[in-house]
Amino acid sequence: MQDTGLHNMDAATLLAWHIAMGADEAIDDECVDRFTAPAPQAATVQQPPTQQSGASPRVQQSRPGVQMQAGTGPRRVEARPVQAIAGAGQAAAESVVASCKTLDELEAALNAFDGGLLKRSAKNTVFADGTRGAPLMIVGEAPGADEDQQGKPFVGVSGQLLDKMLNASGMSRDKDVYISNVVPWRPLGNRTPDQAVITMCLPFIRKHIELAAPKAVLMLGGVSAKALLGTEDGITRLRGRWREIDIRGQKFAALPAYHPAYLLRQPALKGLAWRDLLAVKRKLQSS
Numbered sequence: 001m002q003d004t005g006l007h008n009m010d011a012a013t014l015l016a017w018h019i020a021m022g023a024d025e026a027i028d029d030e031c032v033d034r035f036t037a038p039a040p041q042a043a044t045v046q047q048p049p050t051q052q053s054g055a056s057p058r059v060q061q062s063r064p065g066v067q068m069q070a071g072t073g074p075r076r077v078e079a080r081p082v083q084a085i086a087g088a089g090q091a092a093a094e095s096v097v098a099s100c101k102t103l104d105e106l107e108a109a110l111n112a113f114d115g116g117l118l119k120r121s122a123k124n125t126v127f128a129d130g131t132r133g134a135p136l137m138i139v140g141e142a143p144g145a146d147e148d149q150q151g152k153p154f155v156g157v158s159g160q161l162l163d164k165m166l167n168a169s170g171m172s173r174d175k176d177v178y179i180s181n182v183v184p185w186r187p188l189g190n191r192t193p194d195q196a197v198i199t200m201c202l203p204f205i206r207k208h209i210e211l212a213a214p215k216a217v218l219m220l221g222g223v224s225a226k227a228l229l230g231t232e233d234g235i236t237r238l239r240g241r242w243r244e245i246d247i248r249g250q251k252f253a254a255l256p257a258y259h260p261a262y263l264l265r266q267p268a269l270k271g272l273a274w275r276d277l278l279a280v281k282r283k284l285q286s287s
Ligand code: URA
Pocket: 140, 141, 142, 143, 144, 147, 152, 153, 154, 155, 156, 158, 159, 181, 261
C-alpha cells in the first residue's frame, strides 16, 4: 500500500489533520478500520455487455442485466465524474428554481438538487426555520455542525445569540421572523463556503426570498451580504446601510449586519448590531 506517512504522526496531530480535512464528527459509536474490514457481501454491480459467452469467473449472472459479485474481497469503486463532484452548477439551479411556485416546491427542488460533494458530505439540507409569511427574512451564511445535525438554521450558539437579540427587540422566529442561509449544506470543516458553491446556491436563496416575500431582509455576515448584493465590499463597510435586492424586477429592502458568530468573538460590536436590529424594526413598522 502507498506510504502516506500518516502512521508516523502522533495521535493528536492525526486527529487535527482529520478535523482540518472535514472529518470532525464521529459517525458511529465504534471505530471501524475501513482498510481491513471485509467488504459487504453480494453487492450488485452493472457490467458492460461483453462479446464473450459466459460471465467472468468472479461474477455470476442472477437475472438479466444484473450480476452478482462473488467473494468478500475489497470492492472496486468507480471514480465519479468530476462534474458530479462539483455539483450541477448555477445554470442547473436557475432552471430548477424557474418552475417553483411555492416554498414547498422550492424545498423539494433543493432536496432533489445535485449539490455535489458539499451536499453528499452534509447530514441535512437546511432549508429554513421560523414563520412563513413573516415580515422579516434573515439570511445567514451556511449551516454549522448543530444546524446540520438538526436540519434547521441558527440553532447553535450563534443562533442562541440571534434569538436573544430578536427577543430583546420584541421579535421571534415563532412570530415574525423567517430564517434561511445562502448555502443550505454545511461546508466541510466549517470553512467559509467557496465562491463556486455560493454561485451555485444563489438562484435558490434568491427564489427563496421572492417566494417568502418579506417586507425586509436582514443579511447576517459578509458572505450573505456580498452574495445577495453582488458586491466585493466587506461587512464593516456594508453594515447598517439599507440596500435593495432586485429579484426579477421586485425590490426587497435589505440591511447588511454583523453575523452573530462574529459578535461572539467581538462583543464590543454588539452595540452596532443592536442599532441595526432597531433599524429593521423601524423599517417594518413604517412599511
Ligand atoms: N451560521 C450561519 O450563517 N447560519 C447558520 O444556520 C448557523 C450558523
